[in-house]
Amino acid sequence: MSAPPAEPPPELLYLPDGGDVGPPRAPGQAVLPGPWGFSSKRCPEEMVDVQGRFCVDRYESALVDAEQGRELSPFYHPGRMQSQREYGKWQKARLESESVASREMAVPAPPSWQLKEDFAPKAVVKPGALPNGYVSGDAAAKACENAGKRLCTQEEWVTACRGEKNRKFPYGDRYEQGRCNVFRESHPALVLHGNPSINHLDPRLLKVTANGKPLLRKTGETPDCKSEWGSDAIFDMVGNLDEWVDDAKGRFSGGFFSRSTREGCDSSVTAHPRSYYDYSLGVRCCK
Secondary structure (H helix, E strand, O other), rough: OOOOOOOOOOOOOOOOOOOOOOOOOOOOOOOOOOOOOOOOOOOOOEEEEEOOEEEEEEEOOOEEOOOOOOOOOOOOOHHHHEEEEEEHHHHHHHHHHHOOOEEEEEEEEOOOHHHHOOOEEEOOOOOOOOOOOOHHHHHHHHHHOOOOOOEEOOHHHHHHHHHHOOOOEEOOOOOOOOOOEEEEEEEOOHHHHOOOOOOOOOHHHHOOOOOOOOOOOOOOOOOOOOOOOOEEEEEOEOOOOOOEEEOOOOOOEEOOOOOOOOOOOHEEEEOOOOOOOOEEEOEEEEE
């Protein structure tokens, strides 16, 4: 009588240890620094795969000039004429201000080439960067286009923000003060000008601090504000800067550091056209 057939060997499962970030990678596939750095094969390394449908930038964008990669000042609109106008205006306005805080804070100088040369903005994504504010919807769309990407639709933006557990906030369904950089204790225009509703193109607004800490944070500096997708996450979709989405009439979402909102991923503003910009408006791209 013949022996029974041997049992097949057990299937080996991949169990990542504490030093791994996500499943095994293809040779040469890059991993960004930090615990949420794994990039799926279908998305660029700086983007996060959402439902296998689209890719979203992991962080809010810094801007460079598309031709040479030179960094643009985060404190000015990404255009030569606008940079010239605001830099000149606020150097003079500072000296004439009735506010002590305004007179004492220097006006940041953009790179000299930003004042002299025409250029096109390009969105770049990396941890530890100060994201650009003062971005119009039109400039945001162009910056994404020059990076080979596009603005997210509102549906894509909300889906990405809510994470794979479909929660109102990146971290859960109930608002928790301090988890995201929103609803902060101070407003930069109130600090500099005594009125939160004026002078929103002042290039110093994103340099204002509260209790010794900056109101605008660098990318990845609010680690609890992450929208999780598998072994990866998208940071700061709520707070830090409002982010333009693809809407012909103009729409931005998520809130910025001083916006008094507890709406989380549902926060959206439609009061301004795509040509509008101020200190609180930034860029995040989809693909």
